[in-house]
Amino acid sequence: ARVRSLADGAEATESFDRLVLGTGATPVRPALPGIDARGIYGVQTLAQGIELRGAVDASPGPHAVVVGAGYIGLELAEALVGRGMNVSVVEGAPQPMPTFDPDMGALVADALREIGVDLHLEQPVEGFDVEGGAVRAVRTKDHALPADLVVLGLGVRPASGLAADAGIEIGDTGGIVVDDHQRTSAEGVFAAGDCVETFHRVSRRPIAIALGTHANKQGRVAGINCSGGDVTFPGVIGTAVSKICKFEVARTGLSEREASDSGFDATAVTIEATTRAGYYPGARPITVKLVVERAGGRVLGGQIIGEEGAAKRIDVVAMAVWTELAVSDLLNVDLGYAPPFSPLWDPVLVAARRAVAVLDAE
Amino acid sequence: ARVRSLADGAEATESFDRLVLGTGATPVRPALPGIDARGIYGVQTLAQGIELRGAVDASPGPHAVVVGAGYIGLELAEALVGRGMNVSVVEGAPQPMPTFDPDMGALVADALREIGVDLHLEQPVEGFDVEGGAVRAVRTKDHALPADLVVLGLGVRPASGLAADAGIEIGDTGGIVVDDHQRTSAEGVFAAGDCVETFHRVSRRPIAIALGTHANKQGRVAGINCSGGDVTFPGVIGTAVSKICKFEVARTGLSEREASDSGFDATAVTIEATTRAGYYPGARPITVKLVVERAGGRVLGGQIIGEEGAAKRIDVVAMAVWTELAVSDLLNVDLGYAPPFSPLWDPVLVAARRAVAVLDAE
Numbered sequence: 173a174r175v176r177s178l179a180d181g182a183e184a185t186e187s188f189d190r191l192v193l194g195t196g197a198t199p200v201r202p203a204l205p206g207i208d209a210r211g212i213y214g215v216q217t218l219a220q221g222i223e224l225r226g227a228v229d230a231s232p233g234p235h236a237v238v239v240g241a242g243y244i245g246l247e248l249a250e251a252l253v254g255r256g257m258n259v260s261v262v263e264g265a266p267q268p269m270p271t272f273d274p275d276m277g278a279l280v281a282d283a284l285r286e287i288g289v290d291l292h293l294e295q296p297v298e299g300f301d302v303e304g305g306a307v308r309a310v311r312t313k314d315h316a317l318p319a320d321l322v323v324l325g326l327g328v329r330p331a332s333g334l335a336a337d338a339g340i341e342i343g344d345t346g347g348i349v350v351d352d353h354q355r356t357s358a359e360g361v362f363a364a365g366d367c368v369e370t371f372h373r374v375s376r377r378p379i380a381i382a383l384g385t386h387a388n389k390q391g392r393v394a395g396i397n398c399s400g401g402d403v404t405f406p407g408v409i410g411t412a413v414s415k416i417c418k419f420e421v422a423r424t425g426l427s428e429r430e431a432s433d434s435g436f437d438a439t440a441v442t443i444e445a446t447t448r449a450g451y452y453p454g455a456r457p458i459t460v461k462l463v464v465e466r467a468g469g470r471v472l473g474g475q476i477i478g479e480e481g482a483a484k485r486i487d488v489v490a491m492a493v494w495t496e497l498a499v500s501d502l503l504n505v506d507l508g509y510a511p512p513f514s515p516l517w518d519p520v521l522v523a524a525r526r527a528v529a530v531l532d533a534e
Numbered sequence: 535a536r537v538r539s540l541a542d543g544a545e546a547t548e549s550f551d552r553l554v555l556g557t558g559a560t561p562v563r564p565a566l567p568g569i570d571a572r573g574i575y576g577v578q579t580l581a582q583g584i585e586l587r588g589a590v591d592a593s594p595g596p597h598a599v600v601v602g603a604g605y606i607g608l609e610l611a612e613a614l615v616g617r618g619m620n621v622s623v624v625e626g627a628p629q630p631m632p633t634f635d636p637d638m639g640a641l642v643a644d645a646l647r648e649i650g651v652d653l654h655l656e657q658p659v660e661g662f663d664v665e666g667g668a669v670r671a672v673r674t675k676d677h678a679l680p681a682d683l684v685v686l687g688l689g690v691r692p693a694s695g696l697a698a699d700a701g702i703e704i705g706d707t708g709g710i711v712v713d714d715h716q717r718t719s720a721e722g723v724f725a726a727g728d729c730v731e732t733f734h735r736v737s738r739r740p741i742a743i744a745l746g747t748h749a750n751k752q753g754r755v756a757g758i759n760c761s762g763g764d765v766t767f768p769g770v771i772g773t774a775v776s777k778i779c780k781f782e783v784a785r786t787g788l789s790e791r792e793a794s795d796s797g798f799d800a801t802a803v804t805i806e807a808t809t810r811a812g813y814y815p816g817a818r819p820i821t822v823k824l825v826v827e828r829a830g831g832r833v834l835g836g837q838i839i840g841e842e843g844a845a846k847r848i849d850v851v852a853m854a855v856w857t858e859l860a861v862s863d864l865l866n867v868d869l870g871y872a873p874p875f876s877p878l879w880d881p882v883l884v885a886a887r888r889a890v891a892v893l894d895a896e
Contacts, residue, residue, distance in 0.1 A: 385869070409868045411870045413871065413876075414872050483870060483875050490867065491857070494868065505852065505853060506770045506856065508848045509745070509746060509774075514775075
């Protein structure tokens with residue numbers, strides 16, 4: 173392998189028996205008019221985060237625009253509201269958090285508007301107005317939103333160029349193709365993390381999904397295997413949690429839309445409950461949605477939105493998805509109950525019970 | 535069935551096609567010298583709880599003694615400390631929370647002592663000193679503890695006497711024997727809740743365990759089946775959570791001791807982690823113990839003790855126990871991560887990884 177030192181630029185050829193590629197992901201930065209103007213920030217690295225904070229500290233003016241309403245964009249929008257800025261979010265999809273189903277996305281939209289975020293949906297960014305080299309507005313189909321500061325949160329793509337240049341197989345997702353040992357198509361070369369595509373256990377399709385949990389687990393597998401061990405990475409189900417304004421939001425497996433796209437005949441149920449026994453101080457609302465295969469009732473996915481204590485309940489759904497449990501089995505699982513922690517029927521079990529009733533009635 | 539009205543004492547015979555017994559449990563109240571003295575309280579019913587609160591309100595004197603260091607006893611001990619009393623707890627076992635392994639019980643003991651509870655272990659109650667009809671002291675092997683107020687927290691036994699009198703089969707546990715449809719040995723008679731013995735899915739033995747979660751699920755099954763439906767109750771794994779002083783405590787499946795008693799060749803691992811990413815505000819310590827079968831690494835049980843955010847993580851362990859997952863599979867499960875909710879490797883997965891390493895090294 174040809175190696176360049178970042179310290180002094182010197183290049184050398186380094187031989188290897190085993191190589192692990194961990195090139196990560198690159199933020200999406202579309203070639204739009206004005207995108208290189210001053211005042212437009214990305215936030216992939218710690219240094220970029222510090223730079224953005226410095227820009228806010230310098231009081232650039234009242235208007236911030238966040239481009240993209242995924243996890244990162246919304247976390248930044250909330251932080252900028254907290255810093256006293258007028259914050260607009262522009263998003264091409266008809267809802268924030270497009271990996272969630274529309275009904276759950278609507279709850280997130282309400283929470284954003286409640287803290288004063290000006291949310292512009294179905295308004296993909298088309299360019300930036302620039303004056304004197306600095307951004308002044310964000311252009312969408314219908315708007316020119318005044319902008320003293322812009323943050324891009326348009327997601328990332330696998331940084332698989334180095335591997336592609338070396339002739340290593342790249343998948344349709346743009347990620348490096350690996351087998352269940354994290355081996356690439358090149359002998360002795362492994363890859364792990366945001367640069368690879370991985371196997372989705374429910375859709376049975378390759379997927380490129382940039383999550384630290386996946387990256388770290390894949391890194392463990394690549395590390396063990398490249399040093400003579402023999403372990404497998406069994407794939408992912410896309411579990412993710414985030415905190416957005418008053419809400420904890422979480423998802424796992426397939427959304428209703430993804431289940432349909434993956435060829436499942438699925439239905440979905442949504443229930444509302446509380447995070448603790450209803451009479452216990454601090455009980456907060458929680459909404460649980462389960463996506464269920466019609467024949468047999470297998471749990472294909474779930475989404476949870478709620479207040480404090482809601483998010484990590486997704487792990488029970490993740491375990492059900494992972495082990496391919498049916499809702500008729502899930503509803504009987506012996507989960508923990510005490511008033512400070514849960515209603516007697518855990519909200520996830522209430523959702524399973526509802527799903528059983530819905531399937532029985534069909 | 536012979537029925538007596540509690541309102542007017544009138545008796546009548548009521549015929550039935552199907553009958554459901556839900557007679558619940560009776561608090562253990564051993565026939566010790568002085569046990570009927572004034573000032574000795576049980577807390578099974580709401581009325582008893584109100585009575586106890588009234589007794590505390592009436593300032594009976596400074597000394598409270600709680601007999602029994604299970605969930606109920608310890609919750610009461612903490613509440614009495616909160617009301618300004620000097621609280622002693624006497625327990626026959628060498629640790630509080632005897633359904634936990636000794637190492638986890640020791641953490642609970644520390645937390646109790648930290649708030650000022652005087653904890654007397656291996657000191658089963660032997661009787662009560664009484665003056666003028668009122669309790670004055672609690673006698674144990676080594677002590678006579680001054681007592682202005684005593685609360686009994688010695689657990690409960692199935693209230694299966696009515697069923698036994700009717701000739702219905704009672705198990706060695708003292709609970710009514712039921713099949714997986716909640717049917718008793720008598721045609722047309724079902725039973726559910728604390729009065730029955732149920733099937734433990736890991737030990738494969740009948741167990742009498744008084745938990746609202748089990749009772750409610752069994753009641754659903756009995757109700758459906760006695761009205762013409764056909765569903766099964768698949769048994770329990772004894773998942774329970776509680777809040778004791780600063781700690782959230784949780785358990786599921788078999789403890790190390792129970793695994794050994796049930797004939798498993800098991801080992802255990804314990805790890806310490808945090809409830810959130812270490813750098814995130816509010817990250818609190820959490821200790822996770824997994825009990826694992828040596829051959830194959832099946833998860834047999836788990837115990838968690840930690841501060842805020844710890845307890846309900848037991849549900850992931852419960853799902854693993856329920857689905858008979860091996861630690862080598864559990865460690866790869868795609869659980870949710872974001873800094874406010876978890877370290878990147880969820881503490882339960884860290885424990886699974888440790889267990890894999892321990893089993894590999896053996």
